[in-house]
Amino acid sequence: MQFNELAVLYEISAESVYDNVEHFFDDIVDRAGRLFGVERLILDITIAHERFFLHWGFGSKKPNKKPENRTPNTFINNLDELGYVYFEKQQDFTEVEGRLLYIYTQQLEKALSLLNWKKELKKSTLELERTNLELAVANEQLVAIEDELRYNVKALEKHREELELAHQKLEDIIEFLPDATFVIDQDKKVIAWNKAIELITNIKKADILGTSNYAYAIPFYEENQKLLVDYIGVEDNIIAPEYNNFYRTGNTLHAEICIQLNGQSSIHLHEMASPLYNKKGEIVGAIGSVRNITDRKMVVQRLHFLSLHDSLTGLYNRTYFEQEMNRIEVGRFVPVTIILSDVDGLKLINDTMGHSEGDELLDTVAKVIRSCFRQEDMVARIGGDEFAILLPNTDEESAQESCNRIRQAIERYNAQEPNLLLSVSIGYAVRTSPDVLMNDLFKEADNNVYREKLHRSQSARSAIVNTLMKALEERDYITEGHADRLQVLVVNLAQLLDLPSNRINDLRTLAQFHDIGKVGIPDRILFKKGPLIPEEYAEMKRHCEIGYRIAQASPDLAHISEWILRHHEWWNGQGYPLGLKGEEIPLECRILAIADAYDAMVSGRPYREALAPEEAAKEIIRCAGTQFDPRLAARFLESLRLTTSVNLLDQ
Structure with a gap:
């Protein structure tokens, strides 16, 4: 290469x-x-x-x-x-x-x-970074979601607790409602039964919760049948025939029933029923309550009775009497009789013995008059001392017979109870034509009563005064000899003063009746063992005024009524009730004051023992010039020396 x-x-x-x-x-x-x-x-x-x-x-x-x-x-x-x-x-x-x-x-x-x-x-x-970022974002979202979930869980927990608390409060409210209350669900099962309904039915909550088939009705009707809660959603015209006094306020039903519960006497119940709704507005149950209104019914009946009856005597009142008069007038009934009666001397009894005695007198008269007529006859108290009887289909002859029955019944009562005599003036009128107005008929009867009252008034007052005197005697103020001894003492002094016989006789009468006003003083004060407290003493001092009124009502005592009023006046003006002094006080009163005080001291009182005559004489001398006329005090001691074996010259 x-x-x-x-x-x-x-x-x-x-x-x-x-x-x-x-x-x-x-x-x-x-x-x-x-x-x-x-x-x-x-x-x-x-x-x-x-x-x-x-x-x-x-x-x-x-x-x-x-x-x-x-x-x-x-x-x-x-x-x-x-x-x-x-x-x-x-x-x-x-x-x-x-x-x-x-x-x-x-x-x-x-x-x-x-x-x-x-x-x-x-x-x-x-991608990983993006994924991590997405995961981080997702994690943040998850954290946020987790925080939100935690918040929601806490909110839900709080909401649950609030719901539980609200539910508990609702249960507590239902439990302690004063009305007997129960709640049913949409299947008619009992889901609440409070203490009040336990008491009224004697059925415990544990024994009825969860039951159905109208079990909640058994305590009331002793059988499975509908109560008012079962009529939720039903038309009113279907419900009304099943109950008394049915009515509706909004969605709440109201009705009344009368039943025998737990073998007791009949009771009146007021039922209420209201539907329960869910958030969708659907009915999911009902709440029913029962209230015992027996007492209220009795009060209503009593009020209705009182609206037409007199509360003191139980007779019909003027309102009902006038309603009946109008009914008869519209019906043009004939013959019709109105009988009116007026109690004589009621004011005198009230003034002297108190209104309680007067009320007792009225109640007695009412019973006597009521006994003279049939149950269906209309007898009414139309005023303070006035009674009226309305008798349809009653002619003149029957009217007279009815009046005579009243008079005879009063005579029989007075014969059996002489302590407080009844006196009644009676008048009547008869309508024989439907053209006569009932008000005119009433006026005619009232005029007839007035004429009889004028005829009877003097004798009636005298009879009442005599009765009061007897009542005073029965309270041991005269039977103990006080009046008799007092008459002797005042007569002796009057003779020593050379008073004429007519004045001496008046003094005798004053000595006998000067304390007649004490018939109106309560026994707890009159016979108290011990000194009177200021309030009791003020009550005791009223006997002078009471005695004055009684004497004024009697022809036999009218001439001494002023003396009865003044017999507790003092020489120095510190007496009662008018505060007279010196010779402003009638001579008869000055004489009586000395004699009355002396006899009281030597005779004793419930709160102290009697004094010896010598000690009583010393007290008379000590009070001369303050309580007693000093000249008369000296002459009184002189009359004692002349008429008794006790030597009082040194006094």
């Missing part, structure tokens, strides 16, 4: 590293032209899945495909699976050039393989 061939072999055998295909092609063009005289060259390869079709020496005529045949002036060789290389010159290639070109293409194949590997590596690296 010649030297130049060795040089070519050395040059083409040297390993070269290329950065890209263009560099590789430029190197082939340079060496092939310089070493082998190649004038044309084609390189068609695929590096890293990218095809390169490069050519040189063809001018504007671009080869478009791989040459088919090999000629002496051409050399073509496949570069493994990468493609091929094509060399061409005008002269034929020698055998040596062919061998060298083959070796050269082998080296090119290695270089291309390396370049392909580098390209593939670079591409793989880029």
Whole structure:
């Protein structure tokens, strides 16, 4: 082999590293032209899945495909699976050039393989980097998704806790509702049963939760049947016949039932039922509640009763009486009788013995009058002391008989209960023509009552005063001899003063009745063992005014009524009730004051023992000029000396 061939072999055998295909092609063009005289060259390869079709020496005529045949002036060789290389010159290639070109293409194949590997590596690296980048992005997305999931999980957990808390609160609200409450689902299964309904039905929650087939109705009806909650979504005209007082407020149903629960007496229940909805607005259950309204019903009935009846006597009131009058007038009923009665002396009883005694008197009169008529007859209290009886289909004769029955019943009562005599004035009127107005008929009856009252008033008041006097006697104020002893004391002093007999007689009457007002003082004060407190003493002082009113009502006592009012006045003006002093106080009152005080001291009181006459005389002297008229005090002691065995001259 010649030297130049060795040089070519050395040059083409040297390993070269290329950065890209263009560099590789430029190197082939340079060496092939310089070493082998190649004038044309084609390189068609695929590096890293990218095809390169490069050519040189063809001018504007671009080869478009791989040459088919090999000629002496051409050399073509496949570069493994990468493609091929094509060399061409005008002269034929020698055998040596062919061998060298083959070796050269082998080296090119290695270089291309390396370049392909580098390209593939670079591409793989880029893909790996891209993949890593994508993985990094994906990882970031996953981290973000994970964070979001954690957040959502926490939010869901919080939401679940809130739902559980809300559910628990709802259960607690239902559990402790004062009304008996239960909840059913869309399958009519019981899902809530509170304490109130446990108490009213005696059925525990554990025994009924989850049950169906109208089990919740058994405690109320003792059988499986519908309650109000089962009528959710049903038309009102179907529900109403099944219940009393059915009505609807929005979606809530209301109704009342009357049942016997747990073998008890009948009770009234108010039922309420409301639908439960899901988010779609679909009914998924219902909540029902039951309230015991028996007490409310009784109150309503009581209020209705009171609206038409008198609260004291239980008789019908004026409102109902006038309604009945209007009904009869519209119906033009005849004959119709109105009987009116007026209790005599009620004001005197109220003023003297108190309104409680007056109320008792009215109630007694009501019972007596009511007993004289049939249950269906209309008897009413139409005023303070006025009673009325409305009797349809009652003529003149029957009206008189009815009035006589009332009078006879009162007489029988007075005979059996003489402690407080009843006195009633009665009048009536009869309508015989429908043209007579009921108001005119009422006025006629009222005028007749007034005429009888004028006729009876004086005797009635006298009877009441006598009754009050008897009541005072029964309270041990006269039966103990106080009035009798007092009469002796005042008469002795009056005779010593040379008073005329008529004044002495009035003094006797004053001594007997001066404390008649104490009939209106409560026993707890009157018989208290111990001093009175200021409030009790103020109540006790009222007996002067009460006694004055009683005396004013009696012809037999009217002339001493002013003395009864003033018999506790003091000489120095510190007495009661008017604060009179000196000779402003009537002589009779001054005499009585000394005698009354002396007898009280020597007779004793519930809160102290009696004093000896000598000690009582000392007290009279001590109070002369303050409580007592000093001149009369001295004359009183003189009258005691003259009429008793006790020597009081030293006093």
